[in-house]
Amino acid sequence: MENITIIDPRQDSRWDEFVNNHPFGWITHLSGWKAVLEHSFKHIKGYYLTLIDESNNNIAAALPIFEVKSWLTGKRLVSIPFATISDPLVSNSDQMQMLFDAALEFACQRKITEIEIRSHRLSPILQNHSFEKNLDFKQHLISLNGSLEDLLKSFHKKCVQKRIRQSLESNLKLRIAQDERDMWSFYQLHLVIRKRLGLPVQPYQFLRQLWQVFFPLNHLALLLAEYEGKIVGGQIIFKFKDQVSAEFIAYDDHYRDLNLSHFLYWHAIRLAHEQGYKTFDFGRTSAHNESLMQFKSRWGAEVLDLPIYYHSKKMAAKRKSREDSRTYGMVRTVCQKMPAPVFQAFGNFCYHHLG
Secondary structure, eight states: OOOEEEETTTOTTHHHHHHHHSTTTTTEEEEEEEEHHHHTTTTTTEEEEEEEETTTTTTEEEEEEEEOOTTTOOOOEEEHHHHHOOOOSSHHHHHHHHHHHHHHHHHTTTTTEEEEEEOOOOOOHTTTTOEEEEEEEEEEEEOOOOOOOHHHHHIIIIIIIIIHHHHHTTTTEEOOSSSSHHHHHHHHHHHHHHHHHHHOOOOHHHHHHHHHHHHHTTSSEEEEEEETTEEEEEEEEEEETEEEEEEEEOOOOOGGHHHHHHHHHHHHHHHHTTOOOEEEEEEEEEEOHHHHHHHHHHHOOEEEEEEEESSOHHHHHHHTTTGGSHHHHHHHHHHHHHHHHHHHHHHHHHHTTOO
């Protein structure tokens, strides 16, 4: 016999063990992710719907959902905010049905009409639950099996292999951050590159919380590229189970001729391989960003869908192809022209309405 219970994963010792043992478990399912989000964003609060096996009191399945409140973007339930990978932790359709019914009841109690679930491994199950599917985002994965030399040879010869060699022959030095001050240095580069791309920047508090929660657990690393003693680039990677995921990258545009992105990605892949991880994930990419899609594909990556499922047709229509809309283009242009302090404040404003 199984029943649905809402738990606080930070107070329940069963939760992180369950995530570690579940085949779909990822860093964003851990109790620390809830701590990061709720410390960083006051408009987000998490509720973890769990299916408890009464015979042994163990967690059999779960659906973490977060209430996102915003007068600008609406009130909704999201599983899981700011997560690239966040599959419901279920084993079959019956478990998904029970958890989704509980989510619907919870939404009704909170007077919420919009539910969003992000998943790429449960498509057959979720498609049977009256969801509208959005395929705007892709995932690029490479296998780390085999030798590092063979892996290097699998990359595009001119666009990747050559640029990796050039970056290694330059005076660039790799350093693995050990201090939160390095995160602040990375953030200054992140601010500049997000502004150049016309993308609102995440609040520093979010990256700081990620560092404070996951760095001590060895689930996060910050790779830094230094040139003549100066930090000119950096990349934040997540590490969990057998996979490494590249989440944020930034570099000083004045040094782009040093092939900084190739330097950082190569070292992230090399470290993942040396440490015994099986898969490297290049992170989420918009299908509308053709140049970035091409860049990642040249590393020999397998391209997979990262579907977002909406229970509300209205929500699906509203959020479909946002990166290809006229409004999105206008926001990018405005971001690029903002003075730096205004741009940072605008990013804080935007992210306190997103999820």
